[in-house]
Amino acid sequence: MFELHLRSYGETREADRHAFAQVVLPVSGQVALEIEGREKRLDPLHAALVAPGAWHSQYSRVANRSLILDVQAEAFAHGPWRELLARPFTGIGPAARKLVEFMGIVANGQPLAPTVLQGWAPLLLDTLGMGAPRPASRLAALLARIELDPGLPWTTETMARAANLSVSRLHALFREELDASPHGWLLDCRLKRACTLLGATDRPVAEIALATGFSEQSALTRAMRRMLDTTPAAYRAQHREKRSKAQ
Secondary structure: OEEEEEEOOOOOOOOEOOOOEEEEEEEEOOEEEEEOOEEEEEEOOEEEEEOOOOOEEEEOOOOOEEEEEEEOHHHHOOOHHHHHHHOOEEEOOHHHHHHHHHHHHHOOOOOOOHHHHHHHHHHHHHHHHHOOOOOOOOOHHHHHHHHHOOOOOOOHHHHHHHOOOOHHHHHHHHHHHHOOOHHHHHHHHHHHHHHHHHHHOOOOHHHHHHHOOOOOHHHHHHHHHHHHOOOHHHHHHHHHHHHHHHO
16 A cells, blocks of 8 residues: 655756656655646755656755655555645654654665554654644534535625635635635535545536536636546546446
């Protein structure tokens, strides 16, 4: 389920994506990492989790080393680790830093015993999932309501009214808590629901588009091309192929 690599990055930026997740844990130096259009600078105090299938690229202009933990996608299907996918960029608290420092020493220049990795990786993910104590989200009820039916005619104004907030305060809270705009988060939520329906049902694409809040099939196709570099038909075919191979 886990593989670990010790890597350094140069100034050449190359885009990539893969079926497994990756946890990027800088040991020294800095690395600029872009995930699906969002870029952050990572260092020994800041890590990132690249979700399965997400386009990403990285580069650095300084000397650097990072632990790269590959994790099978199935590990995030259920349970507390799934929440890590909602915040791809995260701070590394004191407990997680100790784990990273330990593995940086162990993995430097010597073969890594599989039992060590299988014990360390879940502990690291659990520790990252704990995060720092945060106040209760002002957006929790609104987000749960939208996720229940993202196909409703949500707008920034209706979202603000539902949360009993001004539009400007809604934007500020989305940036503060989710590092996204209300419209960007809503689009991501609708795409996730559309992908779920494409992979799990035989409903027509036009029907799925309308059910998930897109004005028509072409609007869903444009959004998937721009955000996921695929089309509804291609996504459905790829998902069915994976499912048939697994059977």
